Amino acid sequence: MKTTSYDIVLQDLKLVKQGKVRDIYDLGDNLLMVASDRLSAFDVILPDPIPGKGRILTVMSEFWFRKMEEIVANHLITTDVERFPEECRVYAEILENRSMLVRKAEPLPLECIVRGYIAGSGWESYLESQSICGTKLPEGLLESDRLPEPLFTPSTKEDVGRHDVNISFSQAQELVGDSLATKLKELSVSIYKSAAEIAETCGIILADTKFEFGLIDGKLALIDEILTPDSSRFWPKATYKPGKAQKSYDKQYVRDYLISVNWDKKPPAPRLPADVVENTRRKYEEALERLTGKVDDKGARGISAK
Secondary structure, eight states, rough: OOOOOSSSOTTTEEEEEEESSSSEOOOEEEEEEEEOOOOEEEEEEOOOTTTTTTHHHHHHHHHHHHHHTTTTTTEEEOOOOGHHHHHHHHTHHHHHTTTEEEEEEEEEEEEEEEEOOHHHHHHHHHHSSEEEEEEEETTOTTOOOEEEEEEEEEEEEEOOOOOOOOOOHHHHHHHHOOOHHHHHHHHHHHHHHHHHHHHHHEEEEEEEEEEEEEEEEEEEEESSSOTTTTTEEEEEEGGGOOOOOOSSSSTTHHHHHHHTTTTOOOOOOOOOOOOHHHHHHHHHHHHHHHHSSSSEEESSSSEEEE
């Protein structure tokens, strides 16, 4: 069996989906989600892994799932490999700190994005129309400005290789119905506000983030990952200054590199230089340490308390 942090092969388990980052295995009543070190940018999987990234995403997701349980249920059962079904334990060394046993859910066809600050595609949209996803914003905002209130800006959830599409709230209502869309908006904004307060105490600004929801026994639950450097913009509070792009602890650094080489955002993606890979790894590690107090020591078990 050939297994790398880029392609993790669990031959005796039933692979049902390979996503941009996570591989999902069917275990009967539940699922096993395994986080690789793959990195995607502009909805395209890059050819170079970021060492340790899958471990960092898993530990951070568990941290935030537990923090947000008072607001909304989630699909996480455990990340403790010793509590996984017996057929998984033969892969314990591979799965340690980069896998989650989760409940099966019916995924909803929306990416639930909340923006507390104006950046990225939101900034580009504001420059064109003074609005984001159909919501009109005040005149005179600067790049990276804090928004008057956190803004719910949903997008479609497309398959690997296709770009997600920003949509208006009314379009989200058409996709999932008025009541469910309203509930998703309320929950997403509530989670964002709570997480932003926690992050600020750690010296981090949560500029924006993305949530995914599903139905478990007919009830809404958070699924996939939550509040990681893959799904969020984390800015150091100490250097924050509106009017420009910010330093970050997330994959914006990689996006900026790809833009600098004039990549057309279509597969195949270009290779990443060694220094870009290493700097990205360090940014993810710093986010992990600042927010959770844990570090990735890159050993067999990977993550430990500081």
